[in-house]
Amino acid sequence: MQQVFKRPKSLKDVQTHFCPGCHHGTIHRLVAEAIDEFGVQKRTIGVASVGCSVFLYSYFDIDVVESPHGRAAAVATGVKRARPDCFVFTYQGDGDLAAIGTAEIIHAANRGEDITVIFVNNTTYGMTGGQMAPTTLVGQKTSTSPYGRDQEKDGAPLRMAELLAQLEGVAFSARVAVNTPKNLMDAKRQIKKAFRYQVEGKGFAFIEALSACPTNWGMSALAANERVGNELCAYFKPGVIKNNAEL
């Protein structure tokens, strides 16, 4: 009998701490598949950030440096400059990358650091209990926007994939979702493409992956998955925004 589905080599055989219906696990898997397919596991250094994504090292069987909150792109810069032979990626949430770490991501991107950034956007601070994030949608209620995000006071949600695509140093920028089989397959293609950029030394590549956070959205796993399709994808449109080398 032919085995058609198995755990990627780069993922450990352990249970994750992620809540039921969270997309982190799926995105982890896609990243691990890309590591395996390019055969870079042995020379990969991951940079973990703060929040639900910090436990990267518990799930990926790769070397990992843990970064302070928001600083992953600066840490990855130091790692990659010192070890240009290594495959270096960061894995960051929306509070981490788009609020406290805005300076670090913009400047690492602008320098065109030869790294890959996986940005998981679930429109909330997951680990700290569902506070308003820089990507929280207008009107969305969170524990610190109990009346809904007010654009007058809080500004509009940041579209990081488009914002970073403006920068000369960015070679590839795409937004993906993993809420449907079709989107999942496309996400896999784009993540592989982002990896290819670094493998071939073609520059900074950015993936924004939309994710559900059923726990902090106060929804069932199914309803949260649907919200990704209905609400998140309406404001944060999936697609390739920049593909310099046409990979």
Add this chain to the structure above:
Amino acid sequence: MSKRLFVKGNEAVAMAAVEAGCRYYFGYPITPQNDIPEYFSRVLPQLNGEFIQAESEIASINMLLGASATGVRAMTSSSGPGISLKQEGISYMAGSELPGVIVNISRSGPGLGGIDPSQADYFQAVKGGGHGGYHIIVLAPASIQEMYDLTMLAFDLADLYRMPAMILADAVVGQMKEPLVPHERPETILPDKNWVVRGKGDGEQRVVKSLFLGDGELEAHNWRLHAKYQELKERECRWEAFETADAELVIAAFGSTARIAKTSVAMAREAGLKVGLLRPITLFPFPEKAFAEVTRSCKKILDIELNTGQMVEDVRLSVAKDVEVCFYGRPPGTGSLPTPEELFEQIRKHY
């Protein structure tokens, strides 16, 4: 290598770092330390190294964290306000047991303060300037030669104890020019860096982190760090004792202030007063035993600093019982650098 050069203290730091094998520098402009990044920006590209002028001090210290996690020798430098920004990263480096050299050519504060020499960053440097409770190695050079020698030592100590090391100097020692005899890095036996991330290859996964959530893990980690600080106190204290053997009054001062005080001590000796100088070279670990020893015979210490009194607290904790510790301070700012005559007056007053 034995040629005598005439260089600035800041340049001596950069030259020593290169000689010590540092090929990675990350920094951000701030007066009065700009000679350091400027030197590295010229030299490192020619040595296959990397110089990055980062977007902030926060980014610089995190680039240092990342580079250091791969095992290379790397450094950053700044001055007071920038060092404040680096404290987050220094805490993470201390927690992750990462070596790395941080240079503080300190200026006056608080806040924007001014650009004059200051020793008001003593507390921040030696008491763990960031969150969570930790120490880093702190070395205080008083001459251009020491800027060179102690920078080299800082890299070795950082690697030996797997922790950040700081050069705490000020605008006097950073900007002053003085003869320097550069030399090769002294041979030191250092432990293998068998903890660095490198891509796991066929080996075991390696993780550099400061998050410990398992039952009892973080407590054990803290006690282990504490034991390291105790070991430093036992093995790495450095100080200069000048004319202390028969002294009835001993001056305690570090860095640039100690230089001025040394002249005042010589003036006092000429005037027939038995005065000495005890200059801590390591501020952490603080040379407690040297103060305990000197105060077995001398019952009076005059601590002098360019602040309102910081190191004096450590001096008080270190001296023998019933020793009087006096303090003379010149808080930082334009015109606040004392003259030898001024300190001689203080000696007369307290003798």
